[in-house]
Amino acid sequence: MSKLKYALFTGCTAKQSTPEQYMSTMAVAKKLGIELVELVEASCCGASHLQDYDEFLSLVLNARNIAYAEKHGLTMVTICNTCQLNTAMTKHKLDKDPELKAKVNEKLQEVGLVYKGTSEITHFLYAIIDDIGLDKIKEMVVKPLSQFNIAPFYGCHNIRPSELANEGHKTPESPYNPTSLDDLIIACGGESVDYEEKNKCCGFHVELQAPKTAAVLTGNAIAGAMDNNADMMVTPCPLCHLKLDTQADHAGEAIGRELEMPVLHMQQMVGLALGCDPKELGLQHHVVDVNFV
Amino acid sequence: MSTIETKKVKFSVFRFNADEDYLPYYDEYEMEVTSEEVVLDILNRIKWDHDGSFSYRRSCRHGICGACAIKVNGRSTLACKERMFDMIDLFGSELTLDPLSQKRAIKDMIIDKNDFWEKHAAVTPYLVAEIDEHPESENIVTPEEEHRLLDADLCIQCGACHYACPVVEINEEYFGPAAFTAAYRFSADVRDHSENRLKDVNEMGQGVWDCVKCFECAEVCPKEINPIEKITKLHQMAFQEGVAENNVAVRHAVGFKKSIEKRGVLDEGGLVLYSEGPAIVKHIPVALKMFKKGKIQMPWNIPTSKNLDEIKKLVKSSSTVEF
Ligand code: SF4
Numbered sequence: 001m002s003k004l005k006y007a008l009f010t011g012c013t014a015k016q017s018t019p020e021q022y023m024s025t026m027a028v029a030k031k032l033g034i035e036l037v038e039l040v041e042a043s044c045c046g047a048s049h050l051q052d053y054d055e056f057l058s059l060v061l062n063a064r065n066i067a068y069a070e071k072h073g074l075t076m077v078t079i080c081n082t083c084q085l086n087t088a089m090t091k092h093k094l095d096k097d098p099e100l101k102a103k104v105n106e107k108l109q110e111v112g113l114v115y116k117g118t119s120e121i122t123h124f125l126y127a128i129i130d131d132i133g134l135d136k137i138k139e140m141v142v143k144p145l146s147q148f149n150i151a152p153f154y155g156c157h158n159i160r161p162s163e164l165a166n167e168g169h170k171t172p173e174s175p176y177n178p179t180s181l182d183d184l185i186i187a188c189g190g191e192s193v194d195y196e197e198k199n200k201c202c203g204f205h206v207e208l209q210a211p212k213t214a215a216v217l218t219g220n221a222i223a224g225a226m227d228n229n230a231d232m233m234v235t236p237c238p239l240c241h242l243k244l245d246t247q248a249d250h251a252g253e254a255i256g257r258e259l260e261m262p263v264l265h266m267q268q269m270v271g272l273a274l275g276c277d278p279k280e281l282g283l284q285h286h287v288v289d290v291n292f293v
Numbered sequence: 294m295s296t297i298e299t300k301k302v303k304f305s306v307f308r309f310n311a312d313e314d315y316l317p318y319y320d321e322y323e324m325e326v327t328s329e330e331v332v333l334d335i336l337n338r339i340k341w342d343h344d345g346s347f348s349y350r351r352s353c354r355h356g357i358c359g360a361c362a363i364k365v366n367g368r369s370t371l372a373c374k375e376r377m378f379d380m381i382d383l384f385g386s387e388l389t390l391d392p393l394s395q396k397r398a399i400k401d402m403i404i405d406k407n408d409f410w411e412k413h414a415a416v417t418p419y420l421v422a423e424i425d426e427h428p429e430s431e432n433i434v435t436p437e438e439e440h441r442l443l444d445a446d447l448c449i450q451c452g453a454c455h456y457a458c459p460v461v462e463i464n465e466e467y468f469g470p471a472a473f474t475a476a477y478r479f480s481a482d483v484r485d486h487s488e489n490r491l492k493d494v495n496e497m498g499q500g501v502w503d504c505v506k507c508f509e510c511a512e513v514c515p516k517e518i519n520p521i522e523k524i525t526k527l528h529q530m531a532f533q534e535g536v537a538e539n540n541v542a543v544r545h546a547v548g549f550k551k552s553i554e555k556r557g558v559l560d561e562g563g564l565v566l567y568s569e570g571p572a573i574v575k576h577i578p579v580a581l582k583m584f585k586k587g588k589i590q591m592p593w594n595i596p597t598s599k600n601l602d603e604i605k606k607l608v609k610s611s612s613t614v615e616f
Pocket residue numbers: 454457458459460461469470503504505506507508509510511520521524
């Protein structure tokens with residue numbers, strides 16, 4: 001098998017509030033023999049808010065990011081559910097609407113770029129499952145997480161809207177009964193925890209304007225995992241991670257109980273199972289300590 | 294003659310009579326389900342073959358009256374449209390039937406849908422227009438103008454999206470995806486001149502800014518209407534028509550552009566400061582915890598996109614609205 005190579009769109013949090021997400025992505029890619037070409041030219045995807053203000057601008061900026069992946073001739077890999085949504089949504093719209101694509105390209109031309117639609121866009125979680133495979137991961141595990149009950153938290157934008165989400169990967173996923181993260185937990189030797197909130201929203205996107213709603217949703221998610229005897233949660237989304245890891249106190253107040261739950265990034269979980277050093281995975285950057293390793 | 298395929302399913306069915314019961318309970322039925330059946334057929338069989346007191350709403354049986362929406366394994370669905378075998382494919386052979394909202398249950402699958410209708414009424418769900426009673430010519434709406442409605446006028450008010458929406462559950466004021474779809478349908482109509490609707494649906498607390506962008510509504514709509522697409526349009530219309538207020542939600546959206554224009558990458562701290570203004574102080578306790586763990590970068594450590602000049606140029610040339 002030739003070496004896997006992707007264009008990495010890090011998104012903004014990986015370099016700011018979730019440095020551990022960037023660190024663990026790099027560490028896991030190295031272990032899995034994946035080459036990542038970082039798209040250092042990329043701008044913010046707009047996080048599903050810029051489009052509320054100016055949709056065309058959002059399309060142009062996201063098309064520019066994709067154009068850089070196309071220049072490398074590589075599939076774009078995202079490590080954030082919302083980056084995945086915005087980038088894939090842009091691709092979907094432009095590929096379906098030649099007129100819109102032409103309008104966007106008129107702008108990109110000004111800076112010597114073109115959006116062609118030649119690069120696929122997929123979240124790292126699905127790149128691992130589709131291109132490496134769960135069996136291979138299982139083989140490579142050196143430190144199985146066998147003593148842990150791990151609660152998967154999927155995050156909305158990797159599973160909904162399902163039509164768009166399923167364009168990005170080969171292994172089909174149902175938003176009502178998602179399995180990718182459960183399968184990955186099991187491949188890493190862990191026990192996957194089934195609970196009602198696993199495919200629900202963490203509330204991140206209204207954190208500022210509707211703090212109560214955001215806190216209740218985060219609270220329900222952590223409580224659901226706790227009530228089903230999870231030792232930790234795991235998520236492929238850094239925004240979910242921020243909510244679950246840094247906002248547990250607020251969330252607990254909002255639903256009237258004490259909450260605390262260590263939360264791993266999907267990459268950290270895989271990294272631990274593959275024998276990466278916890279420091280290298282950035283576990284020291286969590287607000288809720290991860291002290292079982 | 295071809296034989297019809299059947300599958301055995303165990304149903305748990307929500308039962309509750311608000312007049313008599315203190316708590317709801319579940320009845321269990323085991324049935325052979327055929328490939329021909331929809332969820333409504335099962336409701337009928339429970340009532341006709343097992344328990345005549347079992348109650349649910351249905352009328353048209355053709356996916357048009359919107360009466361029969363219930364939840365199957367927590368997923369909102371239109372009972373007369375949803376094929377049983379699709380549900381079995383999705384959830385397996387143990388299925389739970391619930392009303393759209395347990396806390397609003399009156400009798401079994403029948404709920405008090407008043408909150409839904411009140412919110413619908415609150416968004417001025419009709420054309421506001423000065424109509425000349427004796428016009429000299431027809432009021433022509435061009436096909437292009439009609440296309441602006443997208444498919445918002447296909448809503449059958451079934452409530453599937455409304456009771457799937459997590460914000461409706463938490464925030465009683467929130468209008469919800471169906472009401473927003475109705476609001477969009479009329480605000481996008483060229484004949485409409487309502488002055489309040491767009492403002493009402495953009496007000497914080499009740500309006501579109503409280504949507505968490507979970508896409509549950511888009512996923513459940515039996516008419517494939519995609520309510521969050523209309524919610525996004527209502528956001529955009531507020532800017533286009535100059536009714537966006539200077540509040541934390543609006544600044545949060547605008548702040549992304551400011552940040553991107555400056556450094557390509559989002560400046561997280563800068564965005565919170567711009568959105569919140571002086572109210573940023575309430576974030577200090579969490580920010581301190583994050584700072585201790587290396588989760589907050591100093592301004593001089595925040596990265597900048599390579600080829601920033603391209604981004605600046607595009608922001609200038611491609612912007613379509615100003616705030
Ligand atoms: S996307 Fe918004 S309106 Fe739709 S269900 Fe989620 S919170 Fe409700």
